[in-house]
Amino acid sequence: xxxxxxxxxxxxxxxxxxxxxxxxxxxxxxxxxxxxxxxxxxxxxxxxxxxxxxxxxxxxxxxxxxxxxxxxxxxxxxxxxxxxxxxxxxxxxxxxxxxxxxxxxxxxxxxxxxxxxxxxxxxxxxxxxxxxxxxxxxxxxxxxxxxxxxxxxxxxxxxxxxxxxxxxxxxxxxxxxxxxxxxxxxxxxxxxxxxxxxxxxxxxxxxxxxxxxxxxxxxxxxxxxxxxxxxxxxxxxxxxxxxxxxxxxxxxxxxxxxxxxxxxxxxxxxxxxxxxxxxxxx
Amino acid sequence: xxxxxxxxxxxxxxxxxxxxxxxxxxxxxxxxxxxxxxxxxxxxxxxxxxxxxxxxxxxxxxxxxxxxxxxxxxxxxxxxxxxxxxxxxxxxxxxxxxxxxxxxxxxxxxxxxxxxxxxxxxxxxxxxxxxxxxxxxxxxxxxxxxxxxxxxxxxxxxxxxxxxxxxxxxxxxxxxxxxxxxxxxxxxxxxxxxxxxxxxxxxxxxxxxxxxxxxxxxxxxxxxxxxxxxxxxxxxxxxxxxxxxxxxxxxxxxxxxxxxxxxxxxxxxxxxxxxxxxxxxxxxxxxxxxxxxxxxxxxxxxxxxxxxxxxxxxxxxxxxxxxxxxxxxxxxxxxxxxxxxxxxxxxxxxxxxxxxxxxxxxxxxxxxxxxxxxxxxxxxxxxxxxx
Numbered sequence: 120x121x122x123x124x125x126x127x128x129x130x131x132x133x134x135x136x137x138x139x140x141x142x143x144x145x146x147x148x149x150x151x152x153x154x155x156x157x158x159x160x161x162x163x164x165x166x167x168x169x170x171x172x173x174x175x176x177x178x179x180x181x182x183x184x185x186x187x188x189x190x191x192x193x194x195x196x197x198x199x200x201x202x203x204x205x206x207x208x209x210x211x212x213x214x215x216x217x218x219x220x221x222x223x224x225x226x227x228x229x230x231x232x233x234x235x236x237x238x239x240x241x242x243x244x245x246x247x248x249x250x251x252x253x254x255x256x257x258x259x260x261x262x263x264x265x266x267x268x269x270x271x272x273x274x275x276x277x278x279x280x281x282x283x284x285x286x287x288x289x290x291x292x293x294x295x296x297x298x299x300x301x302x303x304x305x306x307x308x309x310x311x312x313x314x315x316x317x318x319x320x321x322x323x324x325x326x327x328x329x330x331x332x333x334x335x336x337x338x339x340x341x342x343x344x345x346x347x348x349x350x351x352x353x354x355x356x357x358x359x360x361x362x363x364x365x366x367x368x369x370x371x372x373x374x375x376x377x378x379x380x381x382x383x384x385x386x387x388x389x390x391x392x393x394x395x396x397x398x399x400x401x
Numbered sequence: 402x403x404x405x406x407x408x409x410x411x412x413x414x415x416x417x418x419x420x421x422x423x424x425x426x427x428x429x430x431x432x433x434x435x436x437x438x439x440x441x442x443x444x445x446x447x448x449x450x451x452x453x454x455x456x457x458x459x460x461x462x463x464x465x466x467x468x469x470x471x472x473x474x475x476x477x478x479x480x481x482x483x484x485x486x487x488x489x490x491x492x493x494x495x496x497x498x499x500x501x502x503x504x505x506x507x508x509x510x511x512x513x514x515x516x517x518x519x520x521x522x523x524x525x526x527x528x529x530x531x532x533x534x535x536x537x538x539x540x541x542x543x544x545x546x547x548x549x550x551x552x553x554x555x556x557x558x559x560x561x562x563x564x565x566x567x568x569x570x571x572x573x574x575x576x577x578x579x580x581x582x583x584x585x586x587x588x589x590x591x592x593x594x595x596x597x598x599x600x601x602x603x604x605x606x607x608x609x610x611x612x613x614x615x616x617x618x619x620x621x622x623x624x625x626x627x628x629x630x631x632x633x634x635x636x637x638x639x640x641x642x643x644x645x646x647x648x649x650x651x652x653x654x655x656x657x658x659x660x661x662x663x664x665x666x667x668x669x670x671x672x673x674x675x676x677x678x679x680x681x682x683x684x685x686x687x688x689x690x691x692x693x694x695x696x697x698x699x700x701x702x703x704x705x706x707x708x709x710x711x712x713x714x715x716x717x718x719x720x721x722x723x724x725x726x727x728x729x730x731x732x733x734x735x736x737x738x739x740x741x742x743x744x745x746x747x748x749x750x751x752x753x754x755x756x757x758x759x760x761x762x763x764x765x766x767x768x769x770x771x772x773x774x775x776x777x778x779x780x781x782x783x784x785x786x787x788x
Binding site (some may be wrong): 297299300302303304305306307308309310313317318321322 | 458479482485486493494495496497506507511552553556
């Protein structure tokens with residue numbers, strides 16, 4: 120009896136140990152880093168001096184970048200949700216025997232490195248590429264207009280890179296949707312649009328929530344798309360953290376910025392999940 | 402509704418459904434469902450009854466033909482634009498909405514701002530008062546069924562469609578819900594179209610039954626008409642049970658002023674009323690003489706049988722099942738065929754044991770005659786599978 124009561128805890132142990140070792144300890148270490156004396160250096164060493172001013176300092180210096188990261192991630196997430204929903208719905212109900220092949224196509228890009236795929240977008244968006252020239256011909260883009268090194272390119276890159284992370288959870292939810300409920304709504308005077316708002320979307324909300332989290336969280340901290348496709352003037356919070364840690368070695372500021380990013384994402388996520396989970400969105 | 406006084410019968414004219422793969426689910430079908438009636442589409446699975454219902458609901462589009470309610474052609478109307486609501490087989494209640502919100506769904510879609518009072522009244526009607534706050538998953542099957550009914554009825558549709566609504570319930574609950582359905586239909590006075598494979602359910606509920614088989618209506622009529630005067634072997638077997646005995650048509654005659662068809666059954670000539678002879682040729686050829694088991698009167702050999710006309714002699718009881726209110730006999734006839742006879746346990750005579758030599762007969766007005774080219778076992782196995 121006694122052994123079986125303890126068994127669940129033993130089974131939890133590996134996962135618990137993993138969390139402590141690779142999440143809790145690094146997080147506490149990051150928290151400590153964020154409170155270093157900012158005058159420390161590799162030569163003189165670092166000390167935790169509870170220097171809370173680090174936070175005020177990075178917010179004033181990098182606040183705008185944080186704001187930009189937030190907006191870019193938000194727009195990219197919204198685009199991923201719209202595109203992902205349409206694609207997932209199509210895959211789930213309209214592809215018939217091609218369903219498995221289309222699903223493989225969704226994950227196929229993962230066979231190539233994230234960096235290479237993002238870099239490849241430079242060719243597509245290049246100033247003398249077919250896309251820019253085509254748009255210039257159509258007068259949708261000015262003669263000296265460009266796509267590369269604009270926020271458009273960075274957001275397009277984010278959307279492209281995180282789209283599979285939106286499609287897969289959306290597909291999992293939409294595929295389970297009972298078509299008979301859609302028929303019932305239509306039988307009860309709901310037009311296709313109303314049926315979507317009142318039945319389809321609420322019932323696939325779990326997929327929408329996971330798709331949002333899986334897209335927004337990494338997109339907010341991402342700096343590859345901003346660095347490779349965006350302008351050097353439009354810095355994002357990820358770039359700042361990366362350069363503070365590796366180039367400037369200002370560990371105190373880098374740590375504070377990381378903690379702020381983490382806190383912001385955590386709060387946004389909690390508010391979002393709570394709203395999406397308990398209230399009818401529409 | 403403004404057309405309340407006008408006739409709002411549901412009409413299907415030459416309605417046909419053929420799928421892309423060439424399968425014809427419904428062959429050209431004509432039906433008239435009078436306003437306010439309780440109409441049943443009865444048949445085994447795959448007979449096209451659900452497809453017919455879905456075409457009325459607008460969930461399937463007919464390949465040909467017209468569907469109308471009164472003067473309005475609704476053949477190609479979208480489901481959400483028809484004055485028709487459905488109680489689905491699996492109920493299809495919205496799991497993310499409360500019972501009250503499920504019931505209010507249709508009214509809200511039509512712009513009713515405060516449906517609460519109507520919802521409460523409807524929940525009362527289906528005896529679910531006070532359950533409005535629960536979720537569908539918290540209710541039993543029978544309760545969910547009533548929610549589905551309330552959700553459709555609250556919209557006061559001109560036609561209410563019921564797709565095997567009681568199929569998922571156990572026998573006892575099903576019988577209780579049948580009475581409930583009948584009560585509600587009488588109370589609200591709407592046109593009900595009920596799809597079922599349960600012949601007893603159809604007979605209990607419906608004013609008119611259309612028996613369907615393989616995409617066609619075999620016969621349509623009141624439960625008593627269908628039972629007493631079936632036109633095909635399928636109807637004879639699917640609705641209740643029938644003895645079908647092969648005979649040879651020998652000609653027409655009149656008996657007590659009524660036209661009859663004479664059939665030679667293994668040497669005994671029986672008369673079948675003209676209007677009960679559903680054969681192409683009345684003067685010659687083979688036919689199935691049909692008689693319901695409870696109409697067969699049995700007596701020990703030599704004893705008089707209280708029916709007019711000749712009795713069949715030389716029968717033997719081969720099986721006796723005593724089932725309380727009645728006794729069911731299987732009798733081997735003199736020519737070696739087995740027929741069923743049900744006898745009320747009135748106590749007038751002792752139960753006949755297997756092996757007893759018997760004579761049997763029936764009142765001539767109860768027999769019917771069917772074409773010999775029909776399958777005598779049509780409609781038997783299909784019912785057994787589903788019951």
